[in-house]
Amino acid sequence: MRYVVIGGGIVGLATAHRLTLEHPDAQVTVVEKEHTWGVHQTGHNSGVIHAGVYYKPGSLKATLCKAGSASMVEFCREHDIPHRITGKLIVATDESELPRLHALYERALANGLPVRMVSQGEAREHEPEVACIEGIHVASTGIADFGAVCVALAALSEKNGATLRPGSAVTGIRDRGNEIVVGTTTGDLTADVLVNCAGLHADRVARMAGIRPPARIIPFRGEYFELREDRRHLVNGLIYPVPDPQFPFLGVHLTRMVDGSVHAGPNAVLALAREGYTWGRIRPRDVADTVTYPGLWALARRHLRYGLTEVRRSLSKRRFAASLARLVPAVTADDLVPAAAGVRAQAITPKGDLVDDFLIVAEGRQVHVLNAPSPAATSSLEIAKYITAQLPGR
Structure with missing residues (x-):
């Protein structure tokens, strides 16, 4: 089986790595238009390992972020990548914010997260300079060097037999019956399965592949x-x-x-x-x-x-x-x-709604990641598992 992954950010590299683990005899190729890994969303984010407080219980974001928080910390420990579990304070600074704070607390509990309500005094035990009347302390939030995670994922994928092609921009995609031809600036690639993790350009890549994105x-x-x-x-x-x-x-x-x-x-x-x-x-x-x-x-x-x-x-x-x-x-x-x-x-969406959850569309021999902003870096190892579960032949 031949897999082509478009996009060398953290989600694309995590997916390639996962494919090499699940299909060690497969041919896995990653194409990335930049000359290094994680240049765009991955390389410009805040570095936060999110716990999953904000997301609707049962949603992909909620389930993959909670699992991803744990697996990302484990990955960082295993590969000696800089990270820290710092905890986080979410604070209400006036009375009008208290109903939203309490609703957020209930959502965090519904997501099974280690959170507790804290008073002003308790908040200042964590952050002496903070202003709040009440807050939520989230114990499992941390920070990591996601750029270093990308480097590690790329190295592991290559060690497991993947072909990495940085500096290769996708120029066209053709469905040729029983295979997909991906044209790039460094030559054509032939795939049995295409995975689109192109981030900022994901909808354009989907359209190239003949998919009509819903957003x-x-x-x-x-x-x-x-x-x-x-x-x-x-x-x-x-x-x-x-x-x-x-x-x-x-x-x-x-x-x-x-x-x-x-x-x-x-x-x-x-x-x-x-x-x-x-x-x-x-x-x-x-x-x-x-x-x-x-x-x-x-x-x-x-x-x-x-x-x-x-x-x-x-x-x-x-x-x-x-x-x-x-x-x-x-x-x-x-x-x-x-x-x-x-x-x-x-x-x-065309109606002006912000897509709140991860949006991953599987169609035939293609999977397109069409919405994966924060907490995608935190969730990346779990998103990769989810993607590989959608692939044909499973």
């Missing part, structure tokens, strides 16, 4: 700052606000990374390119795909005020700092220095 990828840039080195002491671990359940974005938060730096963010604004890590990065094709999509305008009509708030915060470090100061009052604009941004591949 379109709309790119949202997540903008970060980090605390100056002499202000890192303000944060011990992870501090999050109570999220608005209408949106997949968790709001600006503070995260102490594996290297000791403290990231602040992300803000979320519409990107003008699928790899638009700055305002100045504009791709006309990507802009056209976005602005001609009815789903974007339906979403915008419902959430215009929210979107404008994000744009204003993007353009003002003072506003950004004010959002952080709701969590840690000692943070000021002078404490913030710019950090690298990321782009979230968010699937949106």
Whole structure:
């Protein structure tokens, strides 16, 4: 059996690795347009090993994230990859947020997670500088170097016989009866089974393969700052606000990374390119795909005020700092220095609904991962198991 995996981010590499374990005699090839692994969503995320607090009980996100949190920590330990179990505080800063906080707590319990409600005093035992009236402590949340996870997965896959082809962009896909031909900039590949883990370009790859995706990828840039080195002491671990359940974005938060730096963010604004890590990065094709999509305008009509708030915060470090100061009052604009941004591949339906769960479509001899934003890195080893279970011939 010949498998071709498109995409060398953490999900694609985890899938390739899983295929080599389950089918040691198979031919597994990974194609990636960049020259290194995990360049885009994997390489720009916050590094958080999520516990699975936020996700609807029984959903793919809930089940795969909980399992993935454990398997990712085990993988990091086994392969000596930097990681820490830090725990996380989700805090309500005023009375109006308490109903949402309590609902989130009940959801976390329904997902079987090690959480407890904490008072203001108990929260400050974990984070002395935090502002809250009540919070949730999530014991199993951690952080990891997901870039190093990608390197390890690539090495393990290659050791197990996989062929890795970085620097190979997909140019076309043809179904030729009993096989699939994947055209790339470094030559054609022939596959019995195709797995699409192309992230920001997953819907385009699906269309190349003759699949009509039920949603379109709309790119949202997540903008970060980090605390100056002499202000890192303000944060011990992870501090999050109570999220608005209408949106997949968790709001600006503070995260102490594996290297000791403290990231602040992300803000979320519409990107003008699928790899638009700055305002100045504009791709006309990507802009056209976005602005001609009815789903974007339906979403915008419902959430215009929210979107404008994000744009204003993007353009003002003072506003950004004010959002952080709701969590840690000692943070000021002078404490913030710019950090690298990321782009979230968010699937949106034609009716303007944000696809809230992982979206994995199996059709014939193809599997397409069409929505896998956070917590995909945490869940990647379990997503790989789920994908291989969908493949023909099982």
